[in-house]
Amino acid sequence: xxxxxxxxxxxxxxxxxxxxxxxxxxxxxxxxxxxxxxxxxxxxxxxxxxxxxxxxxxxxxxxxxxxxxxxxxxxxxxxxxxxxxxxxxxxxxxxxxxxxxxxxxxxxxxxxxxxxxxxxxxxxxxxxxxxxxxxxxxxxxxxxxxxxxxxxxxxxxxxxxxxxxxxxxxxxxxxxxxxxxxxxxxxxxxxxxxxxxxxxxxxxxxxxxxxxxxxxxxxxxxxxxxxxxxxxxxxxxxxxxxxxxxxxxxxxxxxxxxxxxxxxxxxxxxxxxxxxxxxxxxxxxxxxxxxxxxxxxxxxxxxxxxxxxxxxxxxxxxxxxxxxxxxxxxxxxxxxxxxxxxxxxxxxxxxxxxxxxxxxxxxxxxxxxxxxxxxxxxxxxxxxxxxxxxxxxxxxxxxxxxxxxxxxxxxxxxxxxxxxxxxxxxxxxxxxxxxxxxxxxxxxxxxxxxxxxxxxxxxxxxxxxxxxxxxxxxxxxxxxxxxxxxxxxxxxxxxxxxxxxxxxxxxxxxxxxxxxxxxxxxxxxxxxxxxxxxxxxxxxxxxxxxxxxxxxxxxxxxxxxxxxxxxxxxxxxxxxxxxxxxxxxxxxxxxxxxxxxxxxxxxxxxxxxxxxxxxxxxxxxxxxxxxxxxxxxxxxxxxxxxxxxxxxxxxxxxxxxxxxxxxxxxxxxxxxxxxxxxxxxxxxxxxxxxxxxxxxxxxxxxxxxxxxxxxxxxxxxxxxxxxxxxxxxxxxxxxxxxxxxxxxxxxxxxxxxxxxxxx
Numbered sequence: 001x002x003x004x005x006x007x008x009x010x011x012x013x014x015x016x017x018x019x020x021x022x023x024x025x026x027x028x029x030x031x032x033x034x035x036x037x038x039x040x041x042x043x044x045x046x047x048x049x050x051x052x053x054x055x056x057x058x059x060x061x062x063x064x065x066x067x068x069x070x071x072x073x074x075x076x077x078x079x080x081x082x083x084x085x086x087x088x089x090x091x092x093x094x095x096x097x098x099x100x101x102x103x104x105x106x107x108x109x110x111x112x113x114x115x116x117x118x119x120x121x122x123x124x125x126x127x128x129x130x131x132x133x134x135x136x137x138x139x140x141x142x143x144x145x146x147x148x149x150x151x152x153x154x155x156x157x158x159x160x161x162x163x164x165x166x167x168x169x170x171x172x173x174x175x176x177x178x179x180x181x182x183x184x185x186x187x188x189x190x191x192x193x194x195x196x197x198x199x200x201x202x203x204x205x206x207x208x209x210x211x212x213x214x215x216x217x218x219x220x221x222x223x224x225x226x227x228x229x230x231x232x233x234x235x236x237x238x239x240x241x242x243x244x245x246x247x248x249x250x251x252x253x254x255x256x257x258x259x260x261x262x263x264x265x266x267x268x269x270x271x272x273x274x275x276x277x278x279x280x281x282x283x284x285x286x287x288x289x290x291x292x293x294x295x296x297x298x299x300x301x302x303x304x305x306x307x308x309x310x311x312x313x314x315x316x317x318x319x320x321x322x323x324x325x326x327x328x329x330x331x332x333x334x335x336x337x338x339x340x341x342x343x344x345x346x347x348x349x350x351x352x353x354x355x356x357x358x359x360x361x362x363x364x365x366x367x368x369x370x371x372x373x374x375x376x377x378x379x380x381x382x383x384x385x386x387x388x389x390x391x392x393x394x395x396x397x398x399x400x401x402x403x404x405x406x407x408x409x410x411x412x413x414x415x416x417x418x419x420x421x422x423x424x425x426x427x428x429x430x431x432x433x434x435x436x437x438x439x440x441x442x443x444x445x446x447x448x449x450x451x452x453x454x455x456x457x458x459x460x461x462x463x464x465x466x467x468x469x470x471x472x473x474x475x476x477x478x479x480x481x482x483x484x485x486x487x488x489x490x491x492x493x494x495x496x497x498x499x500x501x502x503x504x505x506x507x508x509x510x511x512x513x514x515x516x517x518x519x520x521x522x523x524x525x526x527x528x529x530x531x532x533x534x535x536x537x538x539x540x541x542x543x544x545x546x547x548x549x550x551x552x553x554x555x556x557x558x559x560x561x562x563x564x565x566x567x568x569x570x571x572x573x574x575x576x577x578x579x580x581x582x583x584x585x586x587x588x589x590x591x592x593x594x595x596x597x598x599x600x601x602x603x604x605x606x607x608x609x610x611x612x613x614x615x616x617x618x619x620x621x622x623x624x625x626x627x628x629x630x631x632x633x634x635x636x637x638x639x640x641x642x643x644x645x646x647x648x649x650x651x652x653x654x655x656x657x658x659x660x661x662x663x664x665x666x667x668x669x670x671x672x673x674x675x676x677x678x679x680x681x682x683x684x685x686x687x688x689x690x691x692x693x694x695x696x697x698x699x700x701x702x703x704x705x706x707x708x709x710x711x712x713x714x715x716x717x718x719x720x721x722x723x724x725x726x727x728x729x730x731x732x733x734x735x736x737x738x739x740x741x742x743x744x745x746x747x748x749x750x751x752x753x754x755x756x757x758x759x
Contacts, residue, residue, distance in 0.1 A: 024071070024169075025165070025169060025270070025293075025295045025304055025306070026295070027071060028070060028071050028160075028165060028168045028169060029158055029159075029160050029165070031068070031069070031070040031071060032070055032149075032153065032160045032164065032165075032168075033149070033153055033155050033158070033160065034068070035067045035068055035070070035076060035145055035149060036067060036068050036142055036145060037065040037066075037067060037068075037078060037138075037141050037142065037145070038065065038066045038067060038068050038069070038074075039065075039134060039135055039136060040132075040133075040134045040135075041065065041066035041074070041132045042063060042064070042065045042066075042132060042133060042134065042135025042136075043063070043064050043126075043130035043131060043132045043133070044062075044063055044130075045059045045061060045062050045063060045064050045079065045081060045130065046060075046061050047059070047060060047061070048126075048129055048130070050116075050122065050125065052177055052191070052193060053090075053193055053201045053224050053225060054087060054088055054089055054090050054201070054222075055085065055086070055087045055179075055191050055203070056085070056086040056087070057083060057084075057085055057114065057179065057181075058083055058084040058085075058086065059079055059081065059083045059114070060081065060082045060083055060084065061081050061082055062079055062080050062081010062082060062083070062112075063079070063080055063081060063135070064077050064078070064079045064126065064130065065077060065078050065135065065141065066132065067115075067145065070168060071168055073168075074123055075117055075118060075119060075123075075164075075168075076115065076116060076117040076118070077115070077116055077126070078113075078114070078115050078141055078144065078145060079113070079114040079115070079116075080112065080113055080114075080141065080144075081112065082110070082112060083110065083111045083112070083114055083181070084108065084109065084110050084111070085107065085108075085109045085110075085111060085181060085189065085191075086106070086107065086108050087106060087107040087109075087191070087203060088105065088106040088107075089105075089106075089203070089220045089222060090222060090225075091222055093571065093573060093574075093659060094220040094221070094222050096570075096571075096661070097219060097220055097570060097574065097577075098203075098219060098220055100567055100568050100570060101205070101219055101567070101582070109183070109189065110183055111181040111182055111183050111189075112182075112183055113144060113181060113182055113183075113185070114179060114180070114181040115144070115145065115148045115179070115180045115181070116177070116178065116179050116180075117152075117164065117176075117177075117178040117179075118176065118177050118178065119167040119168075119172075119173070119174060119175060119176040119177075120175035120176065120177050120193075121175075122177065144185075147185065148180045148188075150214050151180065151188075151190070151214045151215075151216060152164070152178075154297070154300070156298075157297040157298045157299055157300050158297050158298065159297035159300050159302070162196075162272045162302055163176055163194045163195070163196050163197070164176065164178075165270070165272070165304070166196060166235075166270065166272065167195075169269070169270035169304075169306075170267065170268045170269055170270055172267060172268065174195040174196070175193065175195055176193065176194060176195060177191075177192065177193040178190070178191070178192045178193075179191045179192070186206075186211065187205070187206060188205070188206050189203070189204070189205050190202070190203070190204040190205070190216045191203050191204070192204070193224060195233060196233055196234075196235060197233060198231070198232055198233055198515060198516075199221045199222055199223050199227075200223065200224045200227060200233060201220075201221065201222050201223065201224050202218050202220070202221045203218075203219050203220040203221075204216040204217055204218050204219060205217060205219060207580070207581040208581040208582060209581050217580055217581055218577060218580075221577065230514065230515065230634070232350075232515075234264055234349070234350055234353075235263070235264055235265045235268055235271070236261050236262065236263055236264055236265075236271060236349055237261065237262045237264055237353065238259050238260065238261050238348075238349055238350075238353055238355050239260050239261070239262060239355055239356065240259070240260040240355055240356040240357075240358070241257060241258070241259060241260075241346065241355055241356070241357050241358070241359075241398065242257070242258040242260075242358045243255060243256070243257045243258075243346050243357070243358070243359050243360070243398065244256045244257075244360045244362075245346075245359070245360070245361050245362070245400075246361075246362045246363075247329065247361070247362065247363040247364070247367075247402070248364075249364050250326070251326070251329040251330065251331060251337075252324065252325070252326040252329075253324060253325050253326070253328050253329055253345075254322075254323075254324040255322070255323050255324065255345075255346060256320065256321070256322050256323075257320070257321045257323070257346050257347050258318055258319070258320045258321075259318060259319045259320075259321070259347065260316070260318050261316070261317055261318065261319060262314065262315070262316050263311040263312060263313060263314065263315045263316075263317070264313065264314075265311070265313060266310075266311075266312055266313045267310045267311070267312075268307075268310065268311050269306060269307050269308070269309060269310050269311065270304055270305070270306055270307070271304070271305050271307065271349075272302050272303065272304050272305075272349075273302070273303055273305065273321075273347045273348060273349055274301050274302055274303075274344055274347070274348050274349070275301060275303060275323065275344050275345075275346070275347045275348070276301065276325065276328050276340065276341040276344045276345055277299050277300055277301045278299065278325050278327040278328060278340075279323050279324070279325040279328060279345075280296070280323060280324055280325060281294055281296045281303055281321065281322070281323050282322040282323055282324060283321075283322045284305050284319055284320070284321050284322075285319070285320040286307060286308060286317060286318070286319060287317050287318055288318065288320065290308060292305050292306055292307065292308060292319070293305075293306040293308075294306070301344060303347075305319060305321075321347050323347070327340070328340050328341060328345055329402070332467075335403075335404055335423075336403070336423070336467035337367070337401075337402050337403040337404075337467075338467055339399070339400070339401065339402070342397075342399045342472060342479075343397060343399070345399075345400075346398065351396075352396050352512075352515075353396065354394035354395065354396050354512065354632070355394060355395065355396075356391055356393070356394060356395075357372065357373065357389075357390065357391040357395055357398045358388075358389075358390050358391075359371055359372070359373075359388065359389045359390070359398060359400070360386065360387070360388045360389075361385075361386070361387050361388075361389075361400065362384060362385070362386050363384070363385055363402065364383060364384065364385075365380055365382075365383050365384060365385050366383075366404070367385075367402050367403060367404065367405075368402065368403065368404070368405040368407065368421060369385070369387060369400055369401070369402040370400065370401050370402075370421060370462045370464050370477060371387075371389040371398070371399065371400040371401075371477065372389060372391055372395060372397070372398050372399060372400075372474045372475045372476055372477050373389050373390050373391040373392050373395065373475050373476050373477075374389065374390055374392060374458075374459070374460065374476065375387060375388070375389050375460075376388045376389065376390050391475055392457060392458065392475060392476070393457075393630060394630070395474070395475045395509070396509075396512065397474055398474070399472070399474050399477070399479070401421075401464045401466055401477075401479055403421075403423050403464075403465070404423060404424060405421035405422060405423055405424075405464065405465070406421070406422050406423070406424050406435075407419060407420070407421055408420040408421075408422065408435045408436075408439065410439045410442075410443065412443055414447075415443055415446055415447060415450075416446065416456060416458055416459050416460055416461050417459065417460045417461070418439060418442055418443060418446075418460075418461045418463065419460070419461075419462050419463065420435045420438055420439055420442075420463045420464075421462065421463065421464040421465060422434070422435050422465050422485055423465050423482075423485075430485060430486045430487065431486070431487040431488065434485055434486070434487065434488070435485075437488045438463065438480070438484065438485065438488075438498060439463075441488075441494075441495055441498040441499060441502075441533075441537075442461065442463060442478075442498060442502055444533070444536075444537060445498065445499040445502040445503070445529075445530075445533045446461070446502060448499075448532070448533050448536055449502065449503060449505075449506055449529060449533075452529075452532070452618060452621065452622075453506050453621055453622055453625045454506070454622055454625045454626060454629075456505055456506070456510075457475075457505065457509075457510050457629075458475065458476040458505065460476060461476060461477075461478065461502075461505075462476060462477045462478070463477075463478045463480060464477070464478070464479055464480070465479075465480060465481075465482055465485045466479045466480065466481065466482065467482055468481055468482070469481050469482075469483060471484075471497060471498075471500070471501045472501075473501045473502075473504030473505065473508065473509065473526075474509070475505075475509050476505075478501045478502065478504075480497075480498065480501060481497075484497055484498060491543065491546065491547070492534045492538070492543040492544070492546075492547055493547070495530070495533065495534050495537065496527075496530035496531060496533070496534050496547070497530070498530075499529060499530040499533035499534070500526045500527055500529065500530035501526070503525065503526040503529035503530060503533075504522065504526050506525075506529075506625060507521065507522050507525035507526050507529065508521075508522030508523070508525075508526060510625075510629050510630065511624070511625055511628045511629060511631065511633055512631065512632040512633065513632060513633060513634075514632045514633065514634045515575075515634075516575035516576050516577070517573050517574070517575050517634075517635065518575070518633065518634050518635050519575045519576065519591060520572050520575070520591050520595040520635075520658070521633055521634075521635065521638060523591050523592050523595065524572070524591060524592060524594075524595020524596050524598065524599060525595075525599065527592045527593065527595065527596035528595070528596040528599040528600060530596075531544070531547065531548070531596055531600070534547065541742075545742065545743070548597075548600075548742070548743050549743055551593045551596070551597060552597065552743050552746060554589060554593065555589060555590075555593055555594045555597065555663075555746065556663060556746070556748060558586070558589060559583075567582050567583055568661060569583065569586050569589070569590055569661060570583070570586065570590065570661065571590075571658065571659055571660055571661050572590055572591060572594060572595050572598065572657070572658045572659075573635070573658055573659045574590075575587075575591065578590045578591060594746070597746050598657045598658065598746070600744070601653075601657065601697075601744065601745060601746065602617070602642065602653065603617040604698075604700065604744045604745075605646075605653070605698060606620065606642075606645070606646065609698070609700065609714060609715060609716045610714050610715065611714075612714070616645060616646075619645065620641060620642060620645040623641060623645065624638060624641045627641065635654070635658060639651060639654050652694075652696070656695060656697075657746075662690065662691040662692060662695055663690065663691070663746055663747060663748070664688045664689070664690060664691045664695060664697065664719070664745070664747045664748075665688065665689040665690045665691075665747065665748045665749070666686055666687070666688050666689075666699070666719060666739070666740070666747055666748070666749035666750075667686070667687050667688075667689070667749070667750055667751075667752050667757060668684065668685065668686040668687075668739050668749060668750075668751055668752070668757065669684075669685055669751060669752045669753050669754035669755075669756060669757040670682055670683060670684040670685070670737050670754055671683055671754040672734055674733075675729075679729055679730060679731055680729070680730045680731075680732070680733055680734055681727050681728070681729055681730075682703060682727065682728040682729075682730060682734055682737060683725070683726075683727050683754065684701065684717060684725065684726050684727070684728070684737065685723065685724070685725050685754060685757035686699070686717060686719045686723070686724045686725075686739075686757070687722065687723055687724075687757055687758075687759060688719050688720070688721060688724075691721075692721075693721040693722075694720075694721070695720065695721065696718060696719065696720035696721075697718070697719055697745050697747075698716045698717070698718045698719075699716060699717055699718075699719050699739065699740050699744070699745050699747075700714070700715075700716050700740060700741045700742070700744045700745075701714070701715050701716055701717055701728070701737060701738070701739060701741065702714050702737075702738040702741040703715075703728060703730065703734045703735075703736070703737050703738070704734065704735045704736050704738070705730075705732050705733065705734055705735055706732070706733045706734070706735045707732060707733075710732060713728065713730060713734075714741075715728055722759035723757070723758070723759035739751070
């Protein structure tokens, strides 16, 4: 009996000394960071196959060692030997994406090293097929594991990737799967199924950023077979932010954020959020009553909160998070005030989640501060100002800008009030009255978009200067680069830039987009709107056409070199994934610039080819805006609206220009014959290259006359494969046929002799 009691006491001590894995963040991280081969769990491998969502791992022969337990569980193994990775993405777009990087629709890659980390059926599959027994852990294997873990963790910061910690801490059965494999250690591949990520399946390779950077870069991404297209996989929804911010004279920032949250998942206890990496978390309170445990790895943007109980699906609760930083705001020698993280100065879960924002700020009266939405209160007490700002309905982001600003209010009938905040510091040679030029562009573009799309949702627009080389649009607030506060260039790009940011009040803010695939509905629409604004305010079309020609040439010549071609650009549908370490700059060029040209082509198709009347296009855009105000639209939503207004299925157009990457190369020729009745027949032939046989586009034609005072003839020809021919009958002698007038169709073209144009 005495021995039994002693054993029970020892067991109780052990249980108290080793907390259950579902509540022990520090133990889970420690176990993960110290993963090593378990010498007692080794197996010889002959022809083992592991299949996951379009990927297949063939382990031909070698050895598997399970890695040490994490929270008393085996969740990883290391394989060394000979293996093959076979991968074929399930969708046409992702196969094309793979082909851009590896010149093939599928991969067949050999490897000699594979580490898998999992919370699915992998361990059970192995145990059914293998006999594990004691073996020896090799020193080389420990180096391999350490190198692989560097892609997932940071030992100095006590950090490990969030999805792995999520299933461990919650003790859930969420089917996570991760594979890191290579033949050459410097060029690894990665395959991941992350149940907490939108489009949970990812195939990746190492980003080409230099040998010291260990960063996986997405090549292919798609939903798992059990997921619905568009399924978010979020675990919580934040419906409202109440943020109280205090800024001291020395710019030290202190914040309190109360988040109203709904759980979207059963049996979860641990939640992770993101915030500026130099922000320190002071405390977390649940439902205004209970102190919660939290953990933030040093200098990392992620932090964890233990809710203290298992949440249920649909459960509502609140978290009040207190935080501070003496680094998020900085003043330089020119008195610029930098907000170093405009998107993560407060705790967030999902970057594009719409929520209601109620913001309050307390700051030194020497400064001026502007924020999103409507300013509902502002009170100065001594040397301190307290102001309150509320979003009008749902917003995806909140931000503020602070500085030593000069204030320039502008009032004009039938427009929202506009206030320009220009810094008086830093720019000695700026154009005099630049604020008047900016205000004029803001007012004229607002008026232009009101006519083109519909009413703006805000009564007041705040325009503030920021010390960065970019612009950012938020509900009721435009933060414009200091560059555009310097002078207004003669080429029109300042007008486009300002009008682009104004257009986001319609596209991106009032009409949102559903996911990264649909981001062009914001950025391309805003860029197109900026181009249309420039055209409307130019005395002639010369400035506008110079920009169109330049953009067209940039899109067509992207990575075309004197002796070779670089990697092909991806389609607009890939959104942020168009940019990679091999395709730097493609996000702006493809989503913004090419997207704007696509909308310009759509406008042409919907217009009257002879008169150029754009009423049909304008009515379609107004209808789209009206239908999706306050909602998040998809590309399919927009296609439906266009098809309805065109009285035909317009999927073909978007398949070519949004989901596809082809750009036609036309060769055309024409000759003129005079008929017996005195009229002239202009015979035109066109062939197209570098596109599929189904590719077709109407191309505008303009024919000028020998008589200079006669207006030109305008028409079009539908070009498809293999040969397009059309005859134009004119009553006067023609002078010249202009093919693809005004660079309307994104294409290359050359003129040849009529007789040489054959199929």
